[in-house]
Amino acid sequence: MANDSRPSGRTTISRGRIGHLSAGLLRRTRNDGLDCHAKRCSDRRTAIAKRGMTFTIIPIAENHIPGFHAAVDAVAHERKFLAFLEAPPLDQTTKFVLDNIALKNPQFVVLSGSGVVGWCDVIRNTSRRVYSHRGTLGIGLLPEYRGRGIGRLLMRTTIDAAWQCGMTRIDLTVRGHNANAIGLYKSLGFEMEGRQRNAVRVDGQYEDVFAMALVKK
Numbered sequence: 746m747a748n749d750s751r752p753s754g755r756t757t758i759s760r761g762r763i764g765h766l767s768a769g770l771l772r773r774t775r776n777d778g779l780d781c782h783a784k785r786c787s788d789r790r791t792a793i794a795k796r797g798m799t800f801t802i803i804p805i806a807e808n809h810i811p812g813f814h815a816a817v818d819a820v821a822h823e824r825k826f827l828a829f830l831e832a833p834p835l836d837q838t839t840k841f842v843l844d845n846i847a848l849k850n851p852q853f854v855v856l857s858g859s860g861v862v863g864w865c866d867v868i869r870n871t872s873r874r875v876y877s878h879r880g881t882l883g884i885g886l887l888p889e890y891r892g893r894g895i896g897r898l899l900m901r902t903t904i905d906a907a908w909q910c911g912m913t914r915i916d917l918t919v920r921g922h923n924a925n926a927i928g929l930y931k932s933l934g935f936e937m938e939g940r941q942r943n944a945v946r947v948d949g950q951y952e953d954v955f956a957m958a959l960v961k962k
């Protein structure tokens with residue numbers, strides 16, 4: 746695939762929290778001459794070394810689908826964060842990913858070794874022409890990879906790719922108790938746009954859901 750043939754764009758960082766260092770990285774990748782009409786706009790990768798481990802943020806490819814499916818399923822089974830309690834079936838997930846690749850929707854995975862440990866995507870809204878500047882963001886990391894700054898860098902990478910694809914607004918929804926995610930989204934400039942009361946019910950417990958959005962300046 747096109748992204749596999751790009752040798753450059755890999756960067757290694759070997760100090761503290763990676764989030765504080767990501768702006769320079771992204772400044773560099775923003776200027777790498779990507780043309781969304783000719784290439785997949787998420788066509789880049791970033792590698793991070795932390796405490797002797799290397800994580801790579803890379804555009805999703807077909808061979809990542811089983812790992813992506815397993816990661817989504819694991820986070821869904823925690824029951825606390827997502828809008829589903831198990832991953833969609835593998836065939837649906839496969840179609841979802843292949844469609845994203847074909848449509849050039851930004852979709853990144855985090856690899857540790859050869860395994861998928863997280864994902865982030867922005868799916869363009871194709872329901873109506875007047876919404877086509879908008880995309881919906883989803884993100885998740887396996888538990889042991891949280892709180893290390895990976896989510897912040899992953900989001901910045903994906904948001905930047907969405908802007909490069911011509912989107913100018915990113916929507917998301919987040920369950921009300923998910924303080925980590927809400928804090929991350931606010932710190933990246935997302936604003937609260939609404940509260941859906943008792944929008945989720947899990948194990949008999951209701952939970953509000955917040956609608957948040959980031960508008961390109």
Ligand SMILES: CC(C)(COP(=O)(O)OP(=O)(O)OC[C@H]1O[C@@H](n2cnc3c(N)ncnc32)[C@H](O)[C@@H]1OP(=O)(O)O)[C@@H](O)C(=O)NCCC(=O)NCCS
Nearest residue numbers: 826884885886891892893894895896897919925926928929
């Ligand atoms: C949400 C998630 C992707 C964040 O990724 P992460 O790697 O854990 O987050 P980071 O380490 O990059 O932290 C990013 C920011 O989150 C915010 N944050 C973290 N914990 C927080 C808390 N308890 N309260 C408020 N903000 C918090 C901070 O702004 C933090 O940045 P800072 O430490 O530089 O100040 C990750 O925790 C995750 O996968 N959670 C489970 C799945 C999920 O919730 N998905 C989103 C569904 S809407």
